[in-house]
Amino acid sequence: MSGFRSSGSRADKADIERRLATATRGAELLDRKQRILQRAIDGLQGEADAARLAWEEQAALAAVWLQRAAGLDGSDRISEAAPDVPATVQVRWGGAMGISYPRGADCVLPVPEPTGGSSALAYAASAHRDALQAAVAAASAERALLLVSRELVATRTRQRAVENRWIPLLHEQLAEIGRKIAEQELEESLRLRWSAGLI
Template structure:
């Protein structure tokens, strides 16, 4: 790693000292941010897992009712085209330490039109309601997964930046400052020796 280029003498030492102070303060701030992000990420991962489990459970329930309905009325019971429009999803955004991510989601699944064709049997009606719940659960799972992904990505970026500061940049500044201090001490020692020689020469 190349040496830092700094002005000679005390001006260079002052610049290095300021840079080192800024780097240490930045590392402290990044460390605080990382702790907050880790806590948030752990929480979001748990929420993501729970939302995914709910989605899978709702899908399993819906498929169970669908199979029962088809056993009762046959596959022809699904030939009637749906009369209801598609579900609508609205994502409500929030932020964690500057990271924008889904905070909640609203999913509206339209009910069966009153004048539409009725379900062939009660099981298919239950399947229809169960699939509506599965759609809502899927939207919540997608939002939770995206939130965990976004905060996780920022957590990894912050960890890399903190590691670079602590393992590379701060040690470089400390080494450069130590070299400048040694050079200044050597220069002061040599100057003191020259003054002493000059003083002894004048007495002679």
């Protein structure tokens, strides 16, 4: 855009006016996108806060039961109670305004097997399963919030560039072309008057 050189023609003026209309419409769309993203972030922030709180509560409960199980059953029995198959996570993706982000995640846990230890060990295993599921939900919510927040920052940056650089530059170019057209019209008028012998 900065390399634009105008000959001062009406075609140049029409071209700049089209570009200016496009830039103005682009700024309006970016502003609208910002408002939509901000509303999405407000909702996602609430979800992330609730998910983090749930995870912290579940993790604290799991830690209590693990301590009890360690006192009653010992670390060897706890290790034996750990499943051989790892848990897996399935992320559900969604999106808004052209960006994709997690809309939830499911933690698929291995089928629990009888531990043979104390009831504290069984409660510890159950509490850790719940804590893991809560951690996955919290991670999904945090990731969604991060991705949408990044898009909001990028959108604000683009809007500032359009409003503070592109649109003013186009206005300057339009004014310059207007001056050149006015000069050309004055010169043409003087030529016509001179050729008609009026000057």
